[in-house]
Amino acid sequence: MAFLKGKKILIVGVANKFSIAAGIAEAMHTQGAEIILSYQSERLKNKVMQVGEKLNCVDYIECDVGNDDSIKNLVTSIENKWGYLDGLVHAVGFAPANELEGDFTEVATREGFKIAHDISVFSFTALAQATKKLMIGRNAALLTLSYLGAVRTLPNYNVMGVAKAGLESTTRYLANSLGKDDIRVNAISAGPVKTLAASGIKSFRKMLSYNASRAPLGRNITAEEVGNAGAFLCSDLASGITGEVLYVDAGFNITAMGNLTEAD
Numbered sequence: 001m002a003f004l005k006g007k008k009i010l011i012v013g014v015a016n017k018f019s020i021a022a023g024i025a026e027a028m029h030t031q032g033a034e035i036i037l038s039y040q041s042e043r044l045k046n047k048v049m050q051v052g053e054k055l056n057c058v059d060y061i062e063c064d065v066g067n068d069d070s071i072k073n074l075v076t077s078i079e080n081k082w083g084y085l086d087g088l089v090h091a092v093g094f095a096p097a098n099e100l101e102g103d104f105t106e107v108a109t110r111e112g113f114k115i116a117h118d119i120s121v122f123s124f125t126a127l128a129q130a131t132k133k134l135m136i137g138r139n140a141a142l143l144t145l146s147y148l149g150a151v152r153t154l155p156n157y158n159v160m161g162v163a164k165a166g167l168e169s170t171t172r173y174l175a176n177s178l179g180k181d182d183i184r185v186n187a188i189s190a191g192p193v194k195t196l197a198a199s200g201i202k203s204f205r206k207m208l209s210y211n212a213s214r215a216p217l218g219r220n221i222t223a224e225e226v227g228n229a230g231a232f233l234c235s236d237l238a239s240g241i242t243g244e245v246l247y248v249d250a251g252f253n254i255t256a257m258g259n260l261t262e263a264d
């Protein structure tokens, strides 16, 4: 059963084939969705088109989510191409690298806070505002990507954790605001996945094995698994779900003392 058949969906946040957004695009394509991909800058266009070719993507549009004119252009292009929209995926996160290494109190800066919140949090609201007119009354759905660092502390995630807390709250406020237009808004809190955004992180491999050994499923999750859950949340199968944060993390978040191993 292709449960997204005929749905027109914009996906923001593909950088390459390892992106969580690429896993979401693939799952949505499998379920019959028509997809437009945006890319952050000319530098990433080729890689994004390589992902899109396999999924018969309809168009590729540049959008820097930190720039209002760029968001306007994106929405105008979609309006001209499709005239309406059934779904929007926001898989964007960024903080300056110096914020993501070291003790929070020592490394946090006002400028880093501003950038992290503008790009990782406000951009979801900005995209919702700009696309609302294309989605009203269509049982449309918005989806964003969060991480456990929103609700628990962990080493080095720092201002991104603060930003993800804001993003999860934004999910609830948008859900409440857009419910009257039959637009649902949800988040997936994904377990760690080795993507471009993760590749700059020191000891990410250690984090992957830590998570795998302590998660109830005894392994890490894949972008495809996030994709399947995302496809569901954006489909009419999830018509009763809004304002929700769904964990796709092999169960890691429900554990406290984990599974004691020889290493402990």
Ligand code: NAD
Pocket (backbone or CB within 6 Å): 012, 013, 014, 015, 016, 018, 019, 020, 021, 039, 040, 044, 063, 064, 065, 066, 090, 091, 092, 093, 094, 119, 145, 146, 147, 148, 189, 190, 191, 192, 193, 194, 195, 196, 197, 198
């Ligand atoms: P990724 O590097 O593949 O994707 C991040 C995307 O953000 C890139 O496509 C990049 O171009 C885009 N981006 C950054 N600044 C932008 C801007 N100004 N304008 C437009 N786009 C911009 O990495 P990913 O891990 O797939 O990240 C996608 C989302 O998933 C992020 O929100 C991230 O926080 C979240 N997430 C990642 C993990 C993980 O372990 N990889 C876990 C949970 C949640």
Ligand code: 0WE
Pocket (backbone or CB within 6 Å): 093, 094, 095, 096, 097, 100, 147, 155, 156, 157, 158, 160, 192, 196, 197, 198, 200, 201, 207
């Ligand atoms: O949300 C993320 C990644 C977010 C991210 C990554 C980077 C690296 C390069 C945001 N901004 C930047 N800026 C850069 O310059 N994740 C959930 C993956 C991630 O990142 C971590 C993690 C995990 C998990 C950073 C520290 C600790 C754990």
